[in-house]
Every structure is written in structure tokens, then in C-alpha cells.
Amino acid sequence: MSWVDVCSIDDLQPNSGVCALVNNQQVAIFYMPKEQAIYAIDNYDPFGDVHVLSRGVIGDIQGRPMVASPLYKQHFDLETGQCFEDDTVKVPVYGVQINVGRVEVTLDGAAQ
Amino acid sequence: MSKKQTLVVIGNGMVGQYFLATLMASESKGDYHVVTFCEEPVPAYDRVHLSEYFAGKSAADLSLVEAGFFDANHIMIHLGDRAVSIDRVNKTVWSEKDVEVPYDKLVLATGSKAFIPPIPGHDRENCIPYRTIADLDDMLAAAKTAKVGAVVGGGLLGLEAAKALQDLNLDTHVVQFGPRLMSAQLDDGGAGMLKQKIEDLGVSVHTNKNTIEIVDGESCQHKMMFADGSELEADMILYSAGIRPRDEIAASCGLKIADRGGITIDNHCLTSDPDIYAIGECASWQDQTFGLVAPGYAMARTAIDHLAGREQRFTGADMSTKLKLNGVDVASIGDAHATTPGALVYTYQNGVDGVYKRIVVGQDNKLLLGAVLVGDASAYPTLSQYYSNGINLPEHPDSLILPSRSGESVGLGPDALPTAAQICSCYDVSKGDICSAIAGGCTTLGALKSQTQAGTGCGGCAALLKSVLDCELEKAGIEVNTDICEHFRYTRQDLYNLIMVGEIKTFNTLIEQHGSGKGCEICKQAVGSILASYWNEYVLKEDHLGLQDTNDTFLANMQKDGTYSVVPRMAGGEVTPDMLIVLGQVAKKYGLYTKVTGGQRVDLFGARVDQLPLIWKELIDVGFESGHAYGKSLRTVKSCVGSSWCRYGVDDSVGLAIELENRYKGLRSPHKIKFAVSGCTRECAEAQSKDIGIIAVEGGWNLYVCGNGGMRPRHGDLFATNLDKATLINYIDRVLTFYVRTADRLQRTSVWMDNMEGGLDYLKSVIIDDKLDIVQQLEDQMQRVTDSYQCEWKTTIEDESKLKRFRTFVNSDKHDENIIFVEERGQVRPASQEERADLKLAGTA
Numbered sequence A: 001m002s003w004v005d006v007c008s009i010d011d012l013q014p015n016s017g018v019c020a021l022v023n024n025q026q027v028a029i030f031y032m033p034k035e036q037a038i039y040a041i042d043n044y045d046p047f048g049d050v051h052v053l054s055r056g057v058i059g060d061i062q063g064r065p066m067v068a069s070p071l072y073k074q075h076f077d078l079e080t081g082q083c084f085e086d087d088t089v090k091v092p093v094y095g096v097q098i099n100v101g102r103v104e105v106t107l108d109g110a111a112q
Numbered sequence B: 001m002s003k004k005q006t007l008v009v010i011g012n013g014m015v016g017q018y019f020l021a022t023l024m025a026s027e028s029k030g031d032y033h034v035v036t037f038c039e040e041p042v043p044a045y046d047r048v049h050l051s052e053y054f055a056g057k058s059a060a061d062l063s064l065v066e067a068g069f070f071d072a073n074h075i076m077i078h079l080g081d082r083a084v085s086i087d088r089v090n091k092t093v094w095s096e097k098d099v100e101v102p103y104d105k106l107v108l109a110t111g112s113k114a115f116i117p118p119i120p121g122h123d124r125e126n127c128i129p130y131r132t133i134a135d136l137d138d139m140l141a142a143a144k145t146a147k148v149g150a151v152v153g154g155g156l157l158g159l160e161a162a163k164a165l166q167d168l169n170l171d172t173h174v175v176q177f178g179p180r181l182m183s184a185q186l187d188d189g190g191a192g193m194l195k196q197k198i199e200d201l202g203v204s205v206h207t208n209k210n211t212i213e214i215v216d217g218e219s220c221q222h223k224m225m226f227a228d229g230s231e232l233e234a235d236m237i238l239y240s241a242g243i244r245p246r247d248e249i250a251a252s253c254g255l256k257i258a259d260r261g262g263i264t265i266d267n268h269c270l271t272s273d274p275d276i277y278a279i280g281e282c283a284s285w286q287d288q289t290f291g292l293v294a295p296g297y298a299m300a301r302t303a304i305d306h307l308a309g310r311e312q313r314f315t316g317a318d319m320s321t322k323l324k325l326n327g328v329d330v331a332s333i334g335d336a337h338a339t340t341p342g343a344l345v346y347t348y349q350n351g352v353d354g355v356y357k358r359i360v361v362g363q364d365n366k367l368l369l370g371a372v373l374v375g376d377a378s379a380y381p382t383l384s385q386y387y388s389n390g391i392n393l394p395e396h397p398d399s400l401i402l403p404s405r406s407g408e409s410v411g412l413g414p415d416a417l418p419t420a421a422q423i424c425s426c427y428d429v430s431k432g433d434i435c436s437a438i439a440g441g442c443t444t445l446g447a448l449k450s451q452t453q454a455g456t457g458c459g460g461c462a463a464l465l466k467s468v469l470d471c472e473l474e475k476a477g478i479e480v481n482t483d484i485c486e487h488f489r490y491t492r493q494d495l496y497n498l499i500m501v502g503e504i505k506t507f508n509t510l511i512e513q514h515g516s517g518k519g520c521e522i523c524k525q526a527v528g529s530i531l532a533s534y535w536n537e538y539v540l541k542e543d544h545l546g547l548q549d550t551n552d553t554f555l556a557n558m559q560k561d562g563t564y565s566v567v568p569r570m571a572g573g574e575v576t577p578d579m580l581i582v583l584g585q586v587a588k589k590y591g592l593y594t595k596v597t598g599g600q601r602v603d604l605f606g607a608r609v610d611q612l613p614l615i616w617k618e619l620i621d622v623g624f625e626s627g628h629a630y631g632k633s634l635r636t637v638k639s640c641v642g643s644s645w646c647r648y649g650v651d652d653s654v655g656l657a658i659e660l661e662n663r664y665k666g667l668r669s670p671h672k673i674k675f676a677v678s679g680c681t682r683e684c685a686e687a688q689s690k691d692i693g694i695i696a697v698e699g700g701w702n703l704y705v706c707g708n709g710g711m712r713p714r715h716g717d718l719f720a721t722n723l724d725k726a727t728l729i730n731y732i733d734r735v736l737t738f739y740v741r742t743a744d745r746l747q748r749t750s751v752w753m754d755n756m757e758g759g760l761d762y763l764k765s766v767i768i769d770d771k772l773d774i775v776q777q778l779e780d781q782m783q784r785v786t787d788s789y790q791c792e793w794k795t796t797i798e799d800e801s802k803l804k805r806f807r808t809f810v811n812s813d814k815h816d817e818n819i820i821f822v823e824e825r826g827q828v829r830p831a832s833q834e835e836r837a838d839l840k841l842a843g844t845a
């Protein structure tokens, strides 16, 4: 797998998201410091047809980590990309890791 | 203005603080310059629940003082300073730290101290009274090495102290001078049953023991020597053998002291000096002192009324008590000893279950005079209502204490109680007060408690309170699941109260203490809004950032294409040509679409997230402020041109609109709030379609409330007429704070009021007649919010670290190339899907 260095951990927004551009692909990265959890999904909101998911509110639904779209409030599972409101909609998720204070993303084998 | 009088309160204990809080919530609030002396190092705390210190409550949990109370009310408090003398001729108080305060009126609320038997050895190490937080800290320190603890005194407090020793894992003994435990409240039968139950719990009870000396022990640190020759060894000894009023400072300045101790007071709580009151445990009324908090509170109310020239008398107090001692229910009501001439007694004793019940009734078998319950106090609420409201007893009064094996309930249902029935004696709350609070939206016990204070004193009325609540809810047909979301089993109003009462400042603390999981956009936004309206901290502070609705996190409204709009405030719709020109220049520079909104201001659309700080910096530099178009908060105060120009104008509607908009800007609320002010009844500002609408009339301002346009338009209701400006603002402060405190999430004022039982009339009674006695709190809260206003955009721009999040990408300066505009009528707009497809094609071709 090829990991791409995107930013320092200090560039993340605690309990919120940021967007990184990886190989011209918009990747939304969410960070929950209390759980020490980090997630990466595609920034594209298939309902609004715009790239904004990184700016949604995050939390959980029945224990599943999720982001709510800032436009029309559909929820997406941060681990699988599955939309909670519509079985047929799924956004890509990407590999993300923290390596000595740096955040790295890989687009390889993106789960569809 | 005449010089304010100085009111000095000596003692900041439970009653002293209640006096201050009640005074500040009354009309006399502004009449005095108030100074208080507090001997203890911390301001008032809840002594009643002192023992919970050992069950995990902290000193902060026990505090009775709302954050910022003294500052907000301009009360000078001398902490850790004892008043030592009073010069009644020159009307001056001196303290230990040499503070000298001249007074016009003086209130003594010095409480009492634990009685310590004056026997040799009484002051040995680890022999501790049980009264203050400092005493508890001494106990904690002593408990590190102690194994055996003894309590001197088998009364109410003694048994509570015994519970504390058990909580500290000590082998616990209670030493009682007389033959009975709780001799003041219980008869022989009840006391016997109690002794047995307490012993079953592992506490050794020693009755008829007169301690005459404490000396060195052999197996323990101390040995208590009793008059009958027996002895008991212990490492820690607690004194809880009664209390002595602290009347020393009163005595030394020559005030009349009662024979049995305590500062003599009359029915107005005045001492022998007409400028000095005494209230609480230090006072003696008709030669009695009262060791409970409710009579002290009643005295405080009496003194406040007397100060204000209102007639109100202290008429003694109900000494009924109910408590749980080590899990054993004990209650005593009225004449438990049946000393009333002609009194009849019914007793039920069940040695198997350890239950003892006794009621004392009048000669005619109609009125309840007293009761004793041990082991099962479930009849207490019913009995105390019979007792305090003089309700006629059922034909067979013993049915009230006999077990009901047939399953039918003999309790007095809350429905049977008269509206005037007092439910909570600590705070003097009637059934009527509780019903109106329920009607006003307090549909949970928590909400009801914080609204009416009922149940927040000794807690003895909690069960009855709950049954009144359940009964009213059932009558109103209110259905139950009002949880805000899966993460909190509470309504928005509950969360509000939890935050207020627990002084919670972050979402994390709230969810840890009262919720589960990580939260979601519903609870996070609701809590974000509550925290903002209560504490009014910067909304993008790290703790709050993740809570804001999408629009709030970027302080701008997201549009359909992911760009944002910029709406600067234009209070009242007034704008100078110069400001308008700047706005035009900025719009032009950044290529923004420009439109006049329905709220009388200008909206600039099409800003990319990274452009927002740049645009706002230019606007702020010339004096624009955030318009909060993104927040659930005050939007605009529309105005008509009014008397300055209009030939019909009765008053300056623009001036008032600007003043109001500046007063309430930034206030976070359950939904957006809109105002309008019209200069005459032609109503060009459409004030009657706003949450708050104001129309100028010959006699002043008419106030309309709870209107809106939008999806379900509703005209506002006329709330009050011919108001002067100060009163108008007071009313608006109160209505809005009450709305912020009690509405559901995303409930506009119209729906809020329509859902309130009693509707407009009820709202008027709360806001105008101060039925719930909260208007002062409401006004104070609003004042705090207005005082702490900050333009969020200004704060953001001045903080480098906050600007980081406005980058489109963390790792690149590129822009989102999917944002594409086309031109229309000389300005930009987002390209439609087809246009975008075409443009992309053209780009690749």
C-alpha cells in the first residue's frame, strides 16, 4: 500500500472534519480525540452533488461512527461509507493512519 | 437619586444565602447595597445533604450559590471573615479581619453550632463536631487510621453521623444519653423498632449512657467513660448531641436573648433592636429554636417582606420530618407524642417486617394531629397532607396505616388535594404552583424542581411531587417519550436544567454524566445552543466547535453548491451610503452575488470557504459585524422609517429597532428569533408577524409576542400596551429567556406558547405578574448574555489558529474545482447540473 503524507495531527479538527486533496481526490478526514479514532471517506455528497462531507457534524448512530451531511443531513457510516437512510448509497472509504504525529492516507483498495 | 441603604447579613449559611437569593429575586433587589460576612472559607452549602460528602459528593456539588451570584447582584461578600462586634449606637459591624461596615439594616443568620458536652477530654484529637465541611475533612483525615467510631447523640443528626462513619468503613457505635433514639420525634414503640433496625445494619446502639470523661484507650485511641461505670473505646468521636444557637455576637451587643438560648425575635423576625433581624437557627421565636431549614426559610421570607413594608408574619413551623437513615425509613409528623389533650392513638406494629406506624388524631376522630412511621414511611406524603391542610380523615383513620392487602390504595390521591395545599414546605410551593409549572412545560421531575424549587430542600416531598406530576400529565394526556435522541434520555429543557444546575460547560462533560455514545447532530446542536445561551462562550472554542450546526461552524450559511453566504448585521435595516459602498466594493472584489433580503439587509452569496475570513476581515475593518444569519439566534429587527421622516410616525421605530437588535444580537435560542418595530398602527414593518413585534402608539409601545411568517404564518398576540421603553425591554428580556429555557429544540415562539397550558394568559402571569417568582433570574440571565456579547467573526479573525479550518484543503492551496458559476442578470449564480456538464465537456475538448 502506498501511504500519502497529508498533514500533521495538529491540522486535524478535534471532533470535526477537514478535507485533504490526495492525487486530486477530495478526502474527508474526521478525528475523535477522546476515542483516538480517525476516519477517511470521500468528500463527495451524492445527494447534494457537491464536495462537502468533511464539513458535517460527526457522532454515532447506535454505536456506529457517522457523519451527517451538512446539506440535507443524510448520515454516512464512517467505517463503511454506508448511508443510513438509503441502502443503495455508499461513499468510498479510505485507509488513514497516524504515523509519528503525521496523518497518512491511502487510496489503494478503497472499499466501495 | 437618594443614597442606597446598606444591608449587612452576618452568616452565609443555608438561611443567610436563601435570604440573599430571595431578596435579589424580589422587587427590593435594587434597594440596598448588600454586604455579607461568611465565617467559613466557602460560601453557603447544603448542610442538609452534608452526609453525601462521604457518598461521593464534592464541596462544589453541595454549594447553594449559583455561579457569579455575588458579582451579578453586586453583593460584597467577606469570605472566611467572622463578624466580631456590633455597635448598635453607631450602627456599625466589625470583623475579625478589621473590616468595618456601617449598616442601616442588619440581619443575623449565624446558625448554630454542635453542642459539645463540657466533659474532661472533650477536645482530644479526632473528637469532632458534625456540622461543617471542615468537620468532614477532619473526619476524612481521622478515618485514615481509625477503626472504631462513636457518635455522641442518638437524635436525627446523630444517626446521620453514624451513617457517615459506616461510609468511612468504621466499626460504628451510637451513644445515646436517654432511653430512646430520636427522642424528640419518636415514641417508645417507634424508637424501639428503630433501634432494632439500626442494630441489624451493624451499628451498635448504647442507650442510657451518660459520658462523663474521655481518656486514653487501650485498644483504641480514646476510651469513653460512662456514668454507670461502663466504657467504650473508639478512635474517632463525633459530637451530634444537639445544637446551640450562635447568639454570642447578639448577646455581646445587648440584644435580647431567650432563656433557653437563641436571639429573641417577634413575628416579623425583628430582634429587640428595630433595625436588626435574626433568622434561621440562631433565632428564638416564642422561646423555641428550630433545627430545620424550612422554618429558617420562612423567617427569611418574613424578614424580606417586613423590610419592604409588606405585612407577613412568621407563625411557627411544621417540624415534620422524613428521612432515610442507613436505608431505614423514618418519619415523624406533628404531635408524635400525643400530648394534645384528648388525643387518640392508633398503632400498627409488625415485628416480622420491622414496621411501626402510629397516628395521633383529635378527639372527634376527624383531624390528624401527628404520626410516627418507622420501617415504612410510604404513608408520609398522604399523612402530612391530612395534617398540614386539615383535611378530614376517612371514616376509619387506621386504614391509613394498615397494610392494604386487598391491593386498593388508601392514599389521598393528588387530585383530592386543594390547589392551595402546600406540597413542599421547604420552599413553600403549593399544588397550584406545581400545576402551573407543569402547564408551562415542566413535564419532568427535573424541570419541575428547577422551576419551582420544590423538592430541592430536604427532599421529603419528592414522592408527592412526582405523584402530582404524573397525575397532571395523565390528565393532560401527554405522551411520554420526549427524549431528544438516542444519546440522551432527556428533553431539551431537561438538558438545559442539567447544564444550569450542574454548571456544565462542555458537551463532553454532559454526555459523560448524563448520556451515552458519542452524540449526533441533533443533541450536539441542541447542547451547543444551550451552552451558548447559558454561558455565551465563543462558539468556535475548541470544546464547542464540533457541536455547531454546519452553518455555525463556518459562521456562514452553506448554499446548494457548497459555497457560503455572507450577511453582515444592519441593525434596524439602517445603513449609511459609505457602508453600502464598502459592501458593494467587497462584493465586487470577490465576485459575489448581491441581494437585499427579506430581513432588511444585504446578503452576499458565492463565497468559497477559504474566502470567508478575507471577506469578513474587510467588512469588520470598516465596522460591520456578524449578522448571525447562520445561527439559531436573533436574526433581524425590521423597522419602518418611523417618526423621524414619516408624516404619520408616532415614535422613533428605527431608533428602537437598532437598540433592540444590538441588545439581543448573538443570543442563541431554540430556533431563530425575529423582531420588528413599526412607528404607528399602519404597521409597515409587519411587526405582528414576528416573534417579538412592537408598535408605537400615543401612550407608549404596544408589545406583540409569538408571531411568525414562514411555513405556518401566525399573527402575534397582543401582550401588553402603552409600555415605556424600560418596561418593554424588561418584558422582552423575560419572554426570551423563558423561551430559551423552556422551549423544545427547533420550536419557534408561536408553537412554544401554543403548547403551553394556559397559553398567552399563563405567559403573561409568568412574565408580568411573576407568578413563578423567576423574572429577576430571567432578566439577570439576559443581562449576562448581553454583557458578554462578542462578534464571532471578529474573534475568529483575530485568532490565527481558528483560521486554519477555513482552508479548503489541509494540504493544498487549490480550490474546489467543482464550484462553477455562470452569469445571469449581470451577476453570478451556481451552474446547474447540465451547465456544469457542458462546461466540463468544453474544458476537456
Ligand code: SRM
Pocket: B557, B558, B565, B567, B595, B596, B597, B598, B599, B600, B601, B602, B603, B629, B635, B636, B672, B674, B689, B690, B707, B708, B709, B710, B711, B712, B748
Ligand atoms: C436570505 C433570506 C431570503 C431572502 O433573500 O430574502 C432567507 C434565506 C433563508 N431562509 Fe428564510 N430567509 C430570509 C427571510 C425570511 C423571512 C422574512 C423575514 O425574516 O422577515 C421569513 C418569514 C418570517 C419568519 O421567519 O417568521 C423566512 C422564513 C424561513 C423559514 C420558515 C420558518 C418557519 O417558521 O416556518 C425557514 C426554514 C427554517 O428556518 O427552518 C427559512 C430558512 C432560510 C434558509 C436558512 C434556508 C437554508 O437552510 O438555507 C435560507 C438561508 C439563506 C442564506 O444563506 O442566508 N426561512 N425567511 C432572508 C434572510 C433574512 C435575513 O436578512 O436574515
Ligand SMILES: Cc1cc2nc3c(=O)[nH]c(=O)nc-3n(C[C@H](O)[C@H](O)[C@H](O)COP(=O)(O)OP(=O)(O)OC[C@H]3O[C@@H](n4cnc5c(N)ncnc54)[C@H](O)[C@@H]3O)c2cc1C
Pocket: B010, B011, B012, B013, B014, B015, B016, B017, B037, B038, B039, B040, B047, B048, B049, B050, B051, B081, B082, B083, B084, B109, B110, B111, B112, B130, B131, B132, B157, B160, B246, B249, B279, B280, B281, B282, B290, B291, B292, B293, B294, B296, B323, B458
Ligand atoms: C448533618 C446535618 C443534617 C441535617 N439534615 C437536615 C434535614 O434533613 N432537614 C432539615 O430541615 N435540616 C437539616 N439540618 C439542619 C439545617 O442544616 C439547618 O437548619 C440550616 O443549616 C440552618 O441554616 P442557618 O443559615 O440558620 O445556619 P447555618 O447553615 O449553620 O449557617 C450559619 C453560618 O453563619 C456563619 N457564622 C456564624 N457566626 C458568624 C459570624 N459572627 N460572622 C460570620 N459568619 C458567621 C457560620 O459559620 C455558618 O456558616 C441538618 C444539619 C446537619 C448538620
Ligand code: SF4
Pocket: B640, B641, B642, B643, B646, B647, B648, B649, B650, B678, B679, B680, B681, B682, B683, B684, B685
Ligand atoms: S408604519 Fe406608520 S410610521 Fe411607519 S412608515 Fe408606515 S405609516 Fe409611517
Ligand code: FES
Pocket: B423, B424, B425, B426, B427, B454, B455, B456, B457, B458, B459, B460, B461, B462
Ligand atoms: S419539603 Fe423539603 S424539599 Fe420539599
